[in-house]
Amino acid sequence: MSEAKVQVAVRARPLSQRELEMESPVVLEMKGKSTLLRKTTDDVIVGQTREKVNEFVYDYSYWSLDPSYPHFVPQEQVFNDLGKTVLEAAFEGYNACVFAYGQTGSGKTFTMMGTERAPGLIPRICETLFDRTVSGSLKKVSYKVEASFMEIYNEMVRDLLLPAHKYAANRLKVRQHPKHGPYVES
Structure with missing residues (x-):
């Protein structure tokens, strides 16, 4: 388990139907823990010869834009990286929290809830939590779960x-x- 008390992850979601219709450019790139944000052509200053790129470093940078991309990160990987850490902290007796932040339409609900075919963090955490409490109860360990x-x-x-x-x-x-x-x- 990570020693960090807070972990920050950013996830790039697929383009929306509106963004596809408008032929919006992809301005993000994920490289390891870094998220690169490129200026769009509308933002480029006339005569500027170098592309402006801002780099932000997080504990996790997830590319979930295109499943055919070799570094695509599915729901399962998000759970393995973040959900399991939260569960381990809880089983060690710490309060644990998953906090999703972002503007409307940024992909919070998909990451947290997912779909029936690609469950998100919450269903995966709950399933693992209750599987583990059942197996613990066989060892005469009792649990109290509050959510x-x-x-x-x-x-x-x-x-x-x-x-x-x-x-x-x-x-x-x-x-x-x-x-x-x-x-x-x-």
Whole structure:
């Protein structure tokens, strides 16, 4: 398991239908832990002879744009790198969290939930977690599992485990505990 308390991963998603129709250029490239962001032709200054590239380094840089690409990273690899680390931390007694951040349409839901044919982090973590607790219970070890599944959007916190018909009225409050720090009420 990694000694880092926080790991950061970035994942390039496939182009959307709109981006394909607009013939949008691919401006990202992943090289190991680096993500390279190239300026588009609209951003290039007239007379500039060198292409401008910004490089960002993360714990993981995943290329999931095109499955035919040799360095394509499927859902299973994301789980092996990130999900298993979270599970190991939890089984060692630490609180564990997976936090997906990005603008609407950036691929958070696919990475977290996936599809039936390509399950994401959450179903894989849950399946592995409960498989492991069942095998542990055979050794007379007991487990207590608590999970929260929340969305923070437009500065509102919502419980995603509530039924859909209660979703609109479901606005949770973030509070500050004097000893334990911030928490979500209820």
